[in-house]
Amino acid sequence: MAGEGAHAGTGEPAGIAVYVSPYPYLDRLQEKMEERLARKVPVKGRFCGFCFGRLRESDAVCPFCASSIDTAGTVDEIPQDVLKAYQAKQKTEGLWVHSGAFSGLLLAMALFLLMVVWGPGLLGHPALAFAVLIGGGYVFAQLFGTFLGAQIGYRKGARKRDSMWARWLESHRR
Numbered sequence: 001m002a003g004e005g006a007h008a009g010t011g012e013p014a015g016i017a018v019y020v021s022p023y024p025y026l027d028r029l030q031e032k033m034e035e036r037l038a039r040k041v042p043v044k045g046r047f048c049g050f051c052f053g054r055l056r057e058s059d060a061v062c063p064f065c066a067s068s069i070d071t072a073g074t075v076d077e078i079p080q081d082v083l084k085a086y087q088a089k090q091k092t093e094g095l096w097v098h099s100g101a102f103s104g105l106l107l108a109m110a111l112f113l114l115m116v117v118w119g120p121g122l123l124g125h126p127a128l129a130f131a132v133l134i135g136g137g138y139v140f141a142q143l144f145g146t147f148l149g150a151q152i153g154y155r156k157g158a159r160k161r162d163s164m165w166a167r168w169l170e171s172h173r174r
């Protein structure tokens with residue numbers, strides 16, 4: 001779950017992140033859009049004319065943005081520019097999670113070397129240093145990647161996505 005969770009948007013730290021999107025439906029749509037970006041779902045379909053959430057035949061109100069379908073209308077495909085906004089969020093978040101995890105691993109390696117080369121007495125014992133390398137690598141990768149990286153990445157990615165969506169709204173809504 002640690003490394004690969006990043007791309008699926010599974011570990012969304014919704015409650016922890018300080019940033020609150022002015023467009024809450026974008027957060028609700030993020031996972032669906034990532035599935036669409038990965039082509040796990042059909043490209044064509046029936047989508048809300050306002051937020052481009054996928055609709056079921058029976059929906060009279062969009063389950064994502066609460067628009068009335070009568071007013072918002074429907075489209076049969078999600079515009080590329082809209083998908084790009086979600087992709088920007090996904091990539092930014094993934095980058096922060098992965099580089100955070102990588103920094104954690106580097107830190108554990110640095111500690112390992114420090115202990116082996118300069119560690120006095122028991123601290124310099126290779127077995128202990130190795131335990132620090134493995135255990136520390138795991139803990140630091142979680143801390144810097146899954147925890148810190150995911151929070152920072154969520155904020156930065158969501159901001160980027162939201163500003164792209166704001167620009168989309170400006171240029172397409174009359």
Ligand SMILES: [Zn+2]
Nearest residue numbers: 048051062065
């Ligand atoms: Zn909608």
